[in-house]
Structure formats: structure tokens, C-alpha cells
Amino acid sequence: MATRPIPLHSDPQSGPGAIEPIALTSLAEEAFVKLVQVITSGRYLPGQRLSESELARQLGISRGPLREALGRLEGRLVMRTPRIGIRVIDFRPEEVSQLFIVREALEGMAARLAAEHMTTSELAALGDLLEEHGRQQDISPGQAYHQGVGDDDFHFAIIKGARCEQLERLLLDGLYYQLRLHRLRASAQPGRAKEAFGEHREILAALLSRSPDAAEGCMRRHIRNARLNALSSIQASAASPRETRRQQRSY
Amino acid sequence: MATRPIPLHSDPQSGPGAIEPIALTSLAEEAFVKLVQVITSGRYLPGQRLSESELARQLGISRGPLREALGRLEGRLVMRTPRIGIRVIDFRPEEVSQLFIVREALEGMAARLAAEHMTTSELAALGDLLEEHGRQQDISPGQAYHQGVGDDDFHFAIIKGARCEQLERLLLDGLYYQLRLHRLRASAQPGRAKEAFGEHREILAALLSRSPDAAEGCMRRHIRNARLNALSSIQASAASPRETRRQQRSY
DNA sequence: AAACCCAAAACTGTTGACAGTCGTCAGTAT
DNA sequence: ATACTGACGACTGTCAACAGTTTTGGGTTT
Structure with missing residues (x-):
């Protein structure tokens, strides 16, 4: 798979003494990257509703990490309605x-x-x-x-x-x-x-x-x-x- | 308690036809608001490590919603180190x-x-x-x-x-x-x-x-x-x- | 006394399961 | 034929528990 541990900007010489080469990536982090890839690839239509269980099954992880990843995407790539679910953001x-x-x-x-x-x-x-x-x-x-x-x-x-x-x-x-x-x-x-x-x-x-x-x-x-x-x-x-x-x- | 459902900007007449008066607030949302209040009140020192279990117990919720709230605060008010934990952000x-x-x-x-x-x-x-x-x-x-x-x-x-x-x-x-x-x-x-x-x-x-x-x-x-x-x-x-x-x- | 090593405790990441709620659809009445 | 009602199914929000890792403390060695 070779997914990048850090979403976009992975510059090795950022801080002066900041050494964190081994970025232990959690499932939530991986799910976040994958979700960004999938959603920005246009696989889902804007406004389309997504099922947490379905996504979790497709990603092969539990719903816990997935929900964390979705929480980070909220307001950016997905919209959440409290008791309804999530849907891909739909730009006006x-x-x-x-x-x-x-x-x-x-x-x-x-x-x-x-x-x-x-x-x-x-x-x-x-x-x-x-x-x-x-x-x-x-x-x-x-x-x-x-x-x-x-x-x-x-x-x-x-x-x-x-x-x-x-x-x-x-x-x-x-x-x-x-x-x-x-x-x-x-x-x-x-x-x-x-x-x-x-x-x-x-x-x-x-x-x-x-x-x-x-x-x-x-x-x-x-x-x-x-x-x-x-x-x-x-x-x-x-x-x-x-x-x-x-x-x-x-x- | 009277916690506001929306963190800061809760204007009633924002969008033209945006009607969402009854904001069903989840535990993660409430935890998010409480955490912002607590951390910005200066109760914890910058750089201080926080325990998820301890916070969850103090807030009276499980670790699931708490982790979601912490995920949203990441990079803003707290820093996360993969297998270590979270700590209050420390500005250079x-x-x-x-x-x-x-x-x-x-x-x-x-x-x-x-x-x-x-x-x-x-x-x-x-x-x-x-x-x-x-x-x-x-x-x-x-x-x-x-x-x-x-x-x-x-x-x-x-x-x-x-x-x-x-x-x-x-x-x-x-x-x-x-x-x-x-x-x-x-x-x-x-x-x-x-x-x-x-x-x-x-x-x-x-x-x-x-x-x-x-x-x-x-x-x-x-x-x-x-x-x-x-x-x-x-x-x-x-x-x-x-x-x-x-x-x-x-x- | 200082440094090292090892075992126990604590904690994070993750999972599976449960309760409450929402959407759907068949069935019935008008 | 259309509108309303009720139950069924699916899903979200939440929790308690488990495995692996990190930290800590005591004991031992140098």
C-alpha cells in the first residue's frame, strides 16, 4: 500500500531539532488519508450519504478509528447531521x-x-x-x-x-x-x-x-x-x- | 450547566434558509466544548500530559467520544504523540x-x-x-x-x-x-x-x-x-x- | 553511590456489542 | 387513488473490555 504517514506536507527538515522519523501511524490516521484519497477522487457524489459500517468494512477496520477520521474531515470534506449520518460535502x-x-x-x-x-x-x-x-x-x-x-x-x-x-x-x-x-x-x-x-x-x-x-x-x-x-x-x-x-x- | 451547543459563533440568522434550531448535541460535541473551556482557562500547564482515562472519568463519559473531541483539538489546543498520549500544546x-x-x-x-x-x-x-x-x-x-x-x-x-x-x-x-x-x-x-x-x-x-x-x-x-x-x-x-x-x- | 536491568502497573489503540433513534414500507382508512 | 399509521430494519452514538506498548519503580550489579 505504502500510504504516506502524514497527509500532504512531509518535509523531513522542518523544525530545528524535531526528530520524529518513525511516525507510528494509527488506524485513524490511515483511515483519514484513505478517506481523503477516496473522496477527492470523486468516487462519491457530492451530497451522497455514507454509511459508517460500510466504510469501516471496506477499510477493514472498526468503527472507532473510522469515526475519529471522519471527525477530522467534518466541515472539510464531509458534513455530519447528528442522528442521521455523514454525507459528502456539497458546495454551494x-x-x-x-x-x-x-x-x-x-x-x-x-x-x-x-x-x-x-x-x-x-x-x-x-x-x-x-x-x-x-x-x-x-x-x-x-x-x-x-x-x-x-x-x-x-x-x-x-x-x-x-x-x-x-x-x-x-x-x-x-x-x-x-x-x-x-x-x-x-x-x-x-x-x-x-x-x-x-x-x-x-x-x-x-x-x-x-x-x-x-x-x-x-x-x-x-x-x-x-x-x-x-x-x-x-x-x-x-x-x-x-x-x-x-x-x-x-x- | 447550559453549555452552548455550538462552540463560539452561534448566530441564529446565518444562512438565508439555514434552519437548524434544535441542535442535538452529542457527547463528543459537549466534551469538545468543555475541553476548550478547561484548556483555555489555563487549568493545565502548556506541555502537560493528559490522561484519556482521567479526563473521561472527570467528564463522566466513555473514552470513545472523548477521543473524538481530542482528535478535533489536535494541532489546535493539544498535541498527540502516537503511542504516548496527548499533552497541552506548548507554543514556541x-x-x-x-x-x-x-x-x-x-x-x-x-x-x-x-x-x-x-x-x-x-x-x-x-x-x-x-x-x-x-x-x-x-x-x-x-x-x-x-x-x-x-x-x-x-x-x-x-x-x-x-x-x-x-x-x-x-x-x-x-x-x-x-x-x-x-x-x-x-x-x-x-x-x-x-x-x-x-x-x-x-x-x-x-x-x-x-x-x-x-x-x-x-x-x-x-x-x-x-x-x-x-x-x-x-x-x-x-x-x-x-x-x-x-x-x-x-x- | 550510580548505573543498569527487569517486572509490574498504567495507558493507548482497537474491537465488538448494546441501546436508542431514524428512515422505509406494507397495510389500512378515506 | 391518496393520505395516514404502525412495525420492521438499519444505523448512529456509546460503552466496556482486550491486546500491545510505554512508563515506572524496585532490586541488583559495578
């Missing part, structure tokens, strides 16, 4: 917008900090990453870039570069799971990929110039544009009720 | 600083949104609140204001006024618990109260002028100052090793 357009607003605030700050804290070698690696993205974009133009992991890699690198564990935790453990889930349903507007790529280059330039203000400004503009794009995309899909809008609310 | 100076940095990002955005979304009556109420604070400050000058609930009330009102549930959740469910815990140990510098009060008035003025940029700028400056004050306060207490620094690490 307003909630998606708020997701981007929070991202704008946090990642803007991350870019500001990254402009001060990222090493030159890290910045060089980020430049290489962008070049690679540019080549991929030439080959397969369209919406693959903005939705794919390429976009995430760029933002991850900057979040890491901020050297702020609290920021990392909030963004990577909370928001990015939800964002990934949202992307499964919403398709980016055509042309957005090229735009996003250009904005990434602007951000990199601001980082290279070591200007916190410019870095934060560029990042916030980038995410604000992504939000507006997501919103118009949602409205478009709501206007043409294809299969996207069908939600299985079983209650 | 850098983590306190990061707390304020995240606050600066999120509350700055909240102020921006509040400048657009708060009603005139809400702004009037906020003005009354500040006036009240001014009178209390005249009576009892010093650090009571900045550390007390008065400061929180002001910020709460603005966070509410942003009309952004995601922002609310992150700030109120996560950061403010930690902030309260930090304040138990760190004493604000003298004179900071007056400064903070003046900054609050600036923020209110920006909100009244309906200027998002000014509101965000004032709020961020306010929180940045609070961070610098907290840091110098920590360094001062570290230089004079009084009882503040004694930590009971039982491992």
Missing part, C-alpha cells in the same frame, strides 16, 4: 467563492513571506518548474494545466517557501482538499490556462525581485481571477443543466 | 508569531469584506462598543483591555460582518482558541492597550468610509503591532525567567 456556489477568498488571504500572505524567505536555489527550481509547465502547455493546450497538479505544484512550492507551518497546515490540510473536490465538478473556462500561466510568471518575477508587496499583490490577483473564473464556470453549468448538476441527496 | 515563540501572521492575513480580508457587507446598524453598534471600551479604559487603564474580552468582541463583530462562513470557521474555531491560550501566559506591554484602542478607532473609521483597502490596511497594521508586542513580551519574559517559563514536561 457561495461556498466555493469563499474558499477562494480564504485562499487569496492566506496564499497572498504566503507569497509575501516567500519573497523574503525562499532561497535562490528554491527560486531557481521554481523557474524550472514553470519552464516545464510552459512546454507542457505547448503540447496540450487547454484546461489541463490549470486543473491538473501542475498548478498545485507551483502553489505548493510557494507555500513551503513561506516557512510558516501554521499557514501550511491551514492551506494544505484544509483548503486544498476542498479545492480538489470542487475541481472534479467544475471545468475551467477555456483560455484560463494560458492566463494562469502568465500570472504564475508574474508571481515568480515578483519573488525574484524580493518584493513582498509585489508578490502578495500578484498572488492575490491570480487567485481572484481564478475565483471569478470558477464562479462564471459554475453559473454556466447551472444555466445548462447537464449531468454535472445531478446530486444524489438521499434524505 | 515562532509559533506564536505565526499565529499572528495567519490572523493578519485572515482578519485583514475579513475587514475588507466587512467594509462592503456590514450594515449601518451593525457599524453603529460597533461604534457604541468602542465608546464603551473607551469608558472602561478610563476607569481601569492598563492591559485589561487588550487582553480581555473587549478586544475580542471588536474583532468578532468584524469577522461576523464579513459574511464569510469559511473565514469565521478558521478564525473562531481554530486560531482564537490558541490565541486565548497564549494570552494566559504572555502579558501585554504597558501602553499597548491605549495603542490598540486607537487602532480600533482607525479601523472603525475605515469601515464607516466603506473603503475596503483602508479597512484591510488598518486591520493588518493593528494585528502586526499586536504581533510585535507579543514577541517583545515573550522575549522579555524569556530574559527574566520567572515562573512563566516553568513548564511541566512529564516525559
